[in-house]
Amino acid sequence: MTKKNLNTQSLDVIFDRMVEVMDHSKRDIFIISEQSRQSFEEMKVELEIIRSNIEIVILEGDTLEANSRLARNRLAEVSKNFDSYDEPQVRSAYETANEIQINLLIKRNEEKQLRQRRDELERRLQGLLEMIDRADQLVNQVNIVMNYLTSDLKNVGAALENAKIKQDFTLKIIEAQEEERKRLSREIHDGPAQMLANVLLRTDLINLTYEQRGGDEAMKEIIELKTMVRNALSEVRRIIYDLRPMALDDLGLIPTLRKYISTIEEYNPTKKINFQAFGEDNRMQTNFEVAIFRLVQECLTNSIKHGKFSEAWVKVEWLQQKMNIIVKDNGVGFDPQVAKDKSFGLIGMQERVDLLEGTMKIISSPGKGTTILFSIPLKEK
Numbered sequence: 001m002t003k004k005n006l007n008t009q010s011l012d013v014i015f016d017r018m019v020e021v022m023d024h025s026k027r028d029i030f031i032i033s034e035q036s037r038q039s040f041e042e043m044k045v046e047l048e049i050i051r052s053n054i055e056i057v058i059l060e061g062d063t064l065e066a067n068s069r070l071a072r073n074r075l076a077e078v079s080k081n082f083d084s085y086d087e088p089q090v091r092s093a094y095e096t097a098n099e100i101q102i103n104l105l106i107k108r109n110e111e112k113q114l115r116q117r118r119d120e121l122e123r124r125l126q127g128l129l130e131m132i133d134r135a136d137q138l139v140n141q142v143n144i145v146m147n148y149l150t151s152d153l154k155n156v157g158a159a160l161e162n163a164k165i166k167q168d169f170t171l172k173i174i175e176a177q178e179e180e181r182k183r184l185s186r187e188i189h190d191g192p193a194q195m196l197a198n199v200l201l202r203t204d205l206i207n208l209t210y211e212q213r214g215g216d217e218a219m220k221e222i223i224e225l226k227t228m229v230r231n232a233l234s235e236v237r238r239i240i241y242d243l244r245p246m247a248l249d250d251l252g253l254i255p256t257l258r259k260y261i262s263t264i265e266e267y268n269p270t271k272k273i274n275f276q277a278f279g280e281d282n283r284m285q286t287n288f289e290v291a292i293f294r295l296v297q298e299c300l301t302n303s304i305k306h307g308k309f310s311e312a313w314v315k316v317e318w319l320q321q322k323m324n325i326i327v328k329d330n331g332v333g334f335d336p337q338v339a340k341d342k343s344f345g346l347i348g349m350q351e352r353v354d355l356l357e358g359t360m361k362i363i364s365s366p367g368k369g370t371t372i373l374f375s376i377p378l379k380e381k
Contacts (some may be wrong), residue, residue, distance in 0.1 A: 026142040033135035040128045047121045054114045061107040068104050071097035098277060196230035199225060253289045254281045254316065257296060261314065271304065272311045280320025284378070291352050292325065292376065299327035299372050302345050307331025307370060318378075322358075325374040333369050336362045 071093075078085050078093040085093075094098030094190075202225045212220035248256045254277045261273045283289075296314060304310050317324040346362070353360045358376035 004356070010192045022142055029135050029138050029142065033139065036128050036135065039130065040125060043121050043125050043128070047125065048116065050114055050118050050121065054111060054118065057107055057111045057114060061104065061111055063229075064100060064104040064107055068097070070102045083148065107288055158315050169347065188223070191242055194246055195228055199228055199232070202228065248289055248293060252281060252283050253292060256289075256293060257314065260293075260297065261300075264304070268304060270310065271302070274313045276314070277316045277318075279323075282318065288356070291356055292323075292374075295349055295352060296325065296327060298345055298349050303329045303331055303370065305325075306334070309369070320378075322375055322377045325376070328369065328371040330369045333364045333366050334368060336364055 001003060014260050075093045075097045078090050082090065179191060203222065206221045206225065209221050211339055257277075261275050265271060265273055300312065300314070303312055307329050311330035312329040312331075313326070315324075315326040315328075317326075350360055353376070356376050361371070361373045363373070364370040
């Protein structure tokens with residue numbers, strides 16, 4: 001058994017234990033929640049009884065309060081006219097007033113206790129309600145985690161593999177950047193730099209020609225010098241255009257694509273590229289236009305490098321809410337399933353399409369050419 005397999009098995013055991021613990025925790029939380037609900041319902045019933053008792057006690061207290069006033073009035077009258085009443089009547093007035101007062105105090109105290117119990121129950125009910133809500137939230141969160149553990153993490157191997165591809169892709173980007181710098185260095189050295197060096201030598205030669213052969217011969221050299229400078233300027237413009245077409249900012253996507261395809265045909269005389277645009281050409285955000293331009297550029301670059309085509313077609317269709325792009329060639333084709341994970345050019349295009357929230361579809365097979373379809377949603381400016 002290899003270390004890799006051992007680690008995979010250990011990871012599976014850890015996941016199983018995590019799921020088991022989460023499941024037990026969910027059951028425990030559910031039991032606590034149900035017990036809290038039961039207590040909540042019991043307290044609600046008790047609270048309703050206490051509220052009803054408070055109403056009864058208040059009514060009884062109010063009655064005793066009224067009777068107490070009458071008894072006090074009777075006692076005041078007896079005390080005022082003491083000589084008019086006999087001893088039993090006086091004693092009865094005092095005892096009646098005292099008894100009613102004692103009963104009133106008892107009722108008021110009972111009312112106070114009932115109110116305290118009511119307030120305590122209301123606080124406990126509020127606390128139970130909050131506990132039930134938290135328990136329900138915890139159960140939902142545990143369910144989400146368990147679904148993630150039991151479903152999404154089943155694809156952890158594919159996710160790790162995808163992360164590995166992304167890492168390799170990043171390294172390839174760095175490598176491609178370095179290669180691009182080397183290519184630019186070579187192109188500038190072999191092209192404009194050599195041409196400008198020849199211009200300097202030619203200027204010295206013009207001076208010498210003028211002194212030895214006269215003005216007519218020197219003028220011929222100047223004409224050739226102008227041709228060399230014009231060629232150097234054209235080469236510099238080509239290099240700059242490959243880096244970023246300036247027409248994209250000024251003219252927009254469609255005119256820039258036309259010019260770019262024309263430039264490709266100029267530098268590749270054996271290649272025929274047909275371009276068509278349908279619908280209204282709308283200006284978009286700069287980054288949006290650059291991304292779409294790079295998609296077409298990458299497709300054509302791959303076709304030139306690997307497709308070995310003689311004719312290609314680029315079609316751009318503007319719709320109300322999206323734009324469709326088709327890049328097709330009659331080259332040697334390839335198997336998309338075999339090349340998908342190995343071609344960092346295709347991965348790069350997919351990354352760019354994902355950033356645009358679009359879709360990419362590749363139709364190809366060996367010997368039957370290649371067709372790549374892009375569908376890009378158009379967002380409001």
